[in-house]
Amino acid sequence: MTKENAYFSEMHASDGEPRSPYIGYDAWFAKQNNERFAKKSQEAKAFFRRTGITFNVYGQQDAEERLIPFDLVPRIIAAREWTKLSKGIEQRIRGLNAFLHDIYNRQEILRAGVVPVELIAQNDAFLPQMMDFCPPGNIYTHIVGTDIVRTGENDFFVLEDNARTPSGVSYMLENRETMLQMFPELFSTIPVQPVSDYPKNLRRSLEASAPPGCKGRPCVAILTPGIHNSAYYEHSFLADQMGVELVEGHDLRVVDGHIAMRTTKGYKTIDVLYRRVDDEYLDPLTFNPSSMLGVPGIMDVYRAGNITIANAPGTGVADDKAVYSYIPEIIKFYTGEPAILKNVQTFRCSEPQSLQYVLDNLADLVVKEVHGSGGYGMLVGPAASKQELSDFADKLRARPGNYIAQPTLALSTVPIFTDSGLAPRHVDLRPFALVSPNGVNITSGGLTRVALTEGSLVVNSSQGGGTKDTWVLED
Amino acid sequence: MELSISHTTEYTYTAPVDYALQKLRLRPLSSVMQQVGQWEVEIDGGKIEASYRDHYGNHIDLVSIEPGASALTIRASGQVRTLNSTGVLGSVMGRAPLWHFLQPTALTMPGEAIKALPRVASDVSAQVADLHRLSDMILKTLPYMSGGTAVDTPAEDALKGETGVCQDHAQIFVATARLSGLPARYVSGYLRINEQVQQEATHAWAEVFLQGLGWVGFDVSNGVSPDEKYVRIAIGRDARDAAPVEGLRMGDADESLMVSLQVQQ
Numbered sequence: 001m002t003k004e005n006a007y008f009s010e011m012h013a014s015d016g017e018p019r020s021p022y023i024g025y026d027a028w029f030a031k032q033n034n035e036r037f038a039k040k041s042q043e044a045k046a047f048f049r050r051t052g053i054t055f056n057v058y059g060q061q062d063a064e065e066r067l068i069p070f071d072l073v074p075r076i077i078a079a080r081e082w083t084k085l086s087k088g089i090e091q092r093i094r095g096l097n098a099f100l101h102d103i104y105n106r107q108e109i110l111r112a113g114v115v116p117v118e119l120i121a122q123n124d125a126f127l128p129q130m131m132d133f134c135p136p137g138n139i140y141t142h143i144v145g146t147d148i149v150r151t152g153e154n155d156f157f158v159l160e161d162n163a164r165t166p167s168g169v170s171y172m173l174e175n176r177e178t179m180l181q182m183f184p185e186l187f188s189t190i191p192v193q194p195v196s197d198y199p200k201n202l203r204r205s206l207e208a209s210a211p212p213g214c215k216g217r218p219c220v221a222i223l224t225p226g227i228h229n230s231a232y233y234e235h236s237f238l239a240d241q242m243g244v245e246l247v248e249g250h251d252l253r254v255v256d257g258h259i260a261m262r263t264t265k266g267y268k269t270i271d272v273l274y275r276r277v278d279d280e281y282l283d284p285l286t287f288n289p290s291s292m293l294g295v296p297g298i299m300d301v302y303r304a305g306n307i308t309i310a311n312a313p314g315t316g317v318a319d320d321k322a323v324y325s326y327i328p329e330i331i332k333f334y335t336g337e338p339a340i341l342k343n344v345q346t347f348r349c350s351e352p353q354s355l356q357y358v359l360d361n362l363a364d365l366v367v368k369e370v371h372g373s374g375g376y377g378m379l380v381g382p383a384a385s386k387q388e389l390s391d392f393a394d395k396l397r398a399r400p401g402n403y404i405a406q407p408t409l410a411l412s413t414v415p416i417f418t419d420s421g422l423a424p425r426h427v428d429l430r431p432f433a434l435v436s437p438n439g440v441n442i443t444s445g446g447l448t449r450v451a452l453t454e455g456s457l458v459v460n461s462s463q464g465g466g467t468k469d470t471w472v473l474e475d
Numbered sequence: 476m477e478l479s480i481s482h483t484t485e486y487t488y489t490a491p492v493d494y495a496l497q498k499l500r501l502r503p504l505s506s507v508m509q510q511v512g513q514w515e516v517e518i519d520g521g522k523i524e525a526s527y528r529d530h531y532g533n534h535i536d537l538v539s540i541e542p543g544a545s546a547l548t549i550r551a552s553g554q555v556r557t558l559n560s561t562g563v564l565g566s567v568m569g570r571a572p573l574w575h576f577l578q579p580t581a582l583t584m585p586g587e588a589i590k591a592l593p594r595v596a597s598d599v600s601a602q603v604a605d606l607h608r609l610s611d612m613i614l615k616t617l618p619y620m621s622g623g624t625a626v627d628t629p630a631e632d633a634l635k636g637e638t639g640v641c642q643d644h645a646q647i648f649v650a651t652a653r654l655s656g657l658p659a660r661y662v663s664g665y666l667r668i669n670e671q672v673q674q675e676a677t678h679a680w681a682e683v684f685l686q687g688l689g690w691v692g693f694d695v696s697n698g699v700s701p702d703e704k705y706v707r708i709a710i711g712r713d714a715r716d717a718a719p720v721e722g723l724r725m726g727d728a729d730e731s732l733m734v735s736l737q738v739q740q
Contacts, residue, residue: 107572121574128712131530132570253494254539257524285498285723296723297496297524300537304525 008152008412009424010075021078021473024190029073029422037072037417040182044070047178069466070175071416072182075427075448079475082444085156085431088341089146090440091331093433096163096318098334100140104130104314114333115326122401123323124371125164125316127279129286133303135312136211137437142310143202143274144433145169145447148341150412157344157409159428161327163318164311165276168447169432170234173198173241175469176445191474193444199241201434201441202274208436209308210271218271221245221261223252225277225293235276249277254297258306272308273298279313321370321404322348344409350401358405359396362389365405367396380458382408411457414468416450426451428459429470444472476559476703476740480665481552482677483735484720488545488728495540495724497521500663500709500717501551502534508560509706514553520544531571531716533709540724549720555706562700564682565689573684575712576658582713583650583661586631592647595655599686606652606683610695613647619696626714641679642714644695648681649713658684662692663717665706667738674736677719682710706738 011022018026048067077085102109103120110117120126145166147159176195180187203220210218221244224235239246247261252270254260260267273295275282281291286299301307317323323330325346328339347354347365358365367379379392396403413424431446448468449459459465482501505511516523518538525537540547579585592612595605613634620638628636630650633643649659659681666678680694680701692701701707711717724730 105570110572117574121578128530128571128575131575132528132532133530254496254524254537285496285721289723297498297537297539300498300525300527300535303529303535304527304537306525 007410007424007426008150008155010150010412010414010427011073011422012415021076021081021471025074025076025186028186028189034421038419041072041417044072044178044182047181048174068171068461069452070178071450071452071466071468072179073415073417073422074179074469074471075414075429076471076473079473082472084340085148086442086444088156088158088339089144089148089431089433089442091335091337091340092146092158092161092327093141093144093435093440095327095331095334095339096144096161097138097140097435099330100163100312100315100318101134101138102334103317105132105134109330109333112333114329115323119320119322119326120317123317123320125279125314125320127314129299129303130312130314135302136305136308137209139209139435139437140312140315141318142206142209142308142312142435144435145430146433148429148431149344149409150427150429151410152412156341158327158341159344159409160321161318161324162430164316165278166430166432167231167234168430168449169198170237171467172432172443172445172447172470173237175447175467179469190471192471193474195443195445198432198443199238201443202238203242203244205434205436205438205441206272206274206308206310208438209310211305211308213305214271219244219269220272220274221247221270223247223249223273223275223277223295225281229276231276238274249292249294252295252298254301257301257304259295259298259301270307272310274310279316282309282313321346321368322350322401325404344406347405349396349403349405354405355396355400358403359393362393362396364408366408367392367403367405369402370404371402376462380408383456383458408457411451411459414448414450416452416466416468423454425454426457426459427468445470476557476667478555478557478665478667478704478706479553479737479739480555480706481735481737482550482665482719483733484549485733485735486547486722486730487733488730490726490728491543491545492540492724492726492728493542494726495521495547495722496524497538497540497547497549497720497722498718499536499538499549499551500533500719500721501536501549503555503664503706503708504532504534506564506707508558508564508701510556512554512556514555515551517550517552519546519548519550521547531710533711533717545728557703557706559703561702562692563688563690564692573658576660576684577653577656578712579650579653580713580715582627582629582715583646583653584629584631585650585654588634589631589647589650590654592634592651595652595657597656602657602685603688603691606691606693607698609651610644610648610693611698613644613651613695614698617643617647619644626718630713641694641696645679645681646713648693648695649683652681652683660690660710661713661717662707662710663714663719664708665736665738666694666697667704667740668697672737672739674738676734676736677708678705679714679717680705 141163145162258269283299284291285296411426415422521540617639623638630646652659682690709717
């Protein structure tokens, strides 16, 4: 078997024939010519520039704003594959919410010894101010973007839960919009489930999560740190799409026991705040006193039951990568069922045996910081130089509890369009789920991230990844 | 002992203030050590926006200033019947688990000075005596005098200085007890001292969780365990968690603060 064949190809089976979800697309693509396609690719880029989706990359001075490359070849998922995935995601989200409620209240799972106390006690994302409190509807993760990777026909793994602040949903929507503009004919022949309801569903889901005391139609707003934030475009895009106000901390104050925003007609109460400001900066009166981005008093109003904060403060505990390694046990503990979606095998470097294994096999592993995100501070063993490996081994020995390691996954491939035609590239998938007292709603689609460099397994946009439109076919 | 308490906090501003918030922990809670009778919190120049119990069980009132006010007066008053339980409060209050009170905070982060203080014995029967010795040593090292430290001085910095107040003593004490593996918390409250009615300020002391006894109080500044002259208002991991009044104000006006506290029998 050659190296390329070692990876599961989602579009073409090993005999070169298209896999069933791709049959319609493959037939259509065979009739296209490369020049027209290359031209379409340029058009798509111009379309994106006009609509303005850009992405700030931290740590790159000369590239404050950069376009995330978009590839025109869709990633296609069959209805039955999607059914299994969405069941698994829903189960996982229910487990995570039960877990968050438990660790901030009775802590049964710690008492039962299923999850070690240190994992919570030493977790920077654990917020004591959330203890002994139930948020409205008992929901902590209103918006979730579960990262999923595929390694075979029936092998899906959850890589990260992103229960705190999943971003990227604007790409899901814009990518589809672009595809509809570029290739309207495709959507009349292939039955692709729409994603365009997402903003409407997001608003409904947030409204349904309003505090019980709220009367009339709940008022929803999005709190942004401001235009310098890397995801500001997404904040303003979602506010616009939902038809709600985009606010900053200085627009808000405590009025009559509620958080209210300044309008031309005086102050208006906000019932549900979709905040894109991190916990630490959310309330200078409770957390970091020097924060200028937050809303003083919002935690007091929250604990008094007069506002819903989405996602709930302290939800980041569930995103800790050491906690991740216990998710199958967590799901079993609260739902009584085995996890439908598998976890990636994870070595906790805090455990001496695991640390030794990781040090011995560093060149084959991916090592991540337990609190890290977005591909920062991680080591990809197979891609690292000897010097990088040895430097990282020193870091591991100095602070083993700060790291987990995972095998390098054989991520599936979907072709991208290159100058010489289609070429396989590795992908992952981030579906978006909405949680309200009415249940879990998962948009049929998501954000497919693709590693544009040949052979690369790192799909993060901060590390040179691109995106694709994600199609879930009708049954 | 029946204590009658009247605690007035008055802010005056050099210019009218458009927006300010004060977070109050000014309602003592009933426990085995104290029964709270009639109790009121009255506000002049502002109003209570929200009231709730926090993660330690403390009763919180969030107060906003009346827009354009140039003074804000907060008066907490009422009756508390206290019992002398020789400082022993017993089992846990609130949901916060014991491990939470083993963790340092920004204000109680131990440095060289705190680490140099003696550790408490692991033998349960020696712990109370050890903690009293520790308390005496802290007071000797850092005699009580106001002005040497500020409300945001961390325990470690306070210990390196010349003098301190009850807040510094209690924070140093909890930081040191935690180093010995003992859950420890900060308590703010009232104290009827020296048989006099007029008190200078609210008081602060510490509580340590000991096997077999539960939470036991230590008032470092006075070298005793709290008795019936003490009224607990709020607890937390440090002074910020348990601050009776904590505020935030927009604008350039300067403020001056006047506190008047009467505790009488």
